[in-house]
């Protein structure tokens with residue numbers, strides 16, 4: 593019986609949305625500080641964050657924190673995903689723009705941390721164009737995490753799988769994971785309730801699933817209460833089936849990128865995703 597959930601602690605950061613970029617800037621600094629503090633309190637906690645721009649902001653404003661992040665990356669407690677400068681809209685910008693997203697961001701990550709992101713991470717775009725697999729592969733990434741079209745779009749969404757192989761316009765293939773509900777969780781015990789639902793989902797679908805938790809949009813990330821609730825879920829359930837909630841504790845997955853995804857038989861052409869989005873906007 594498959595009951596395998598990988599917990600992905602993250603913070604969706606909108607540098608501008610209902611606020612200006614200056615507020616987004618401080619949102620990034622406080623979210624990163626919080627992630628580092630949670631790591632000191634909880635030896636199993638892993639934080640995942642995309643967006644080279646955010647790291648640049650920390651580097652220029654809080655160099656000591658930047659060093660701390662660098663140490664956590666080496667330790668494997670801080671995971672860099674999304675080798676793009678920022679998470680963009682994926683419908684309108686030109687191909688050249690996407691190529692430069694990868695070029696500048698991966699170069700930055702490599703220069704500063706000696707690594708490049710392996711997984712594209714663009715959780716909040718309302719569509720994903722058909723060249724993304726090709727562009728990601730060309731900049732060192734072979735997987736992609738996204739959220740929309742999601743559950744609410746099922747009427748126009750042609751398949752049920754959360755994990756699949758995505759073939760782009762040129763035939764490039766990447767592993768793709770659709771976040772089943774949303775990229776964040778509320779700040780309290782809801783993270784554990786969400787993880788429990790994901791355990792059931794894993795059992796029903798007979799495949800491992802990733803559960804994204806942590807306060808998002810205006811940043812924040814996993815809270816003390818989130819981690820406390822997840823710890824007690826582990827303690828109350830016990831047994832091997834739950835160990836993988838914290839993948840760092842599991843010997844078989846210890847050295848894997850948490851976004852190392854599984855491939856199902858089905859292959860879908862990305863045009864479908866874009867088409868769904870166009871219909872939605874019409």
Ligand SMILES: [Zn+2]
Pocket residue numbers: 604605606716809
């Ligand atoms: Zn957003």
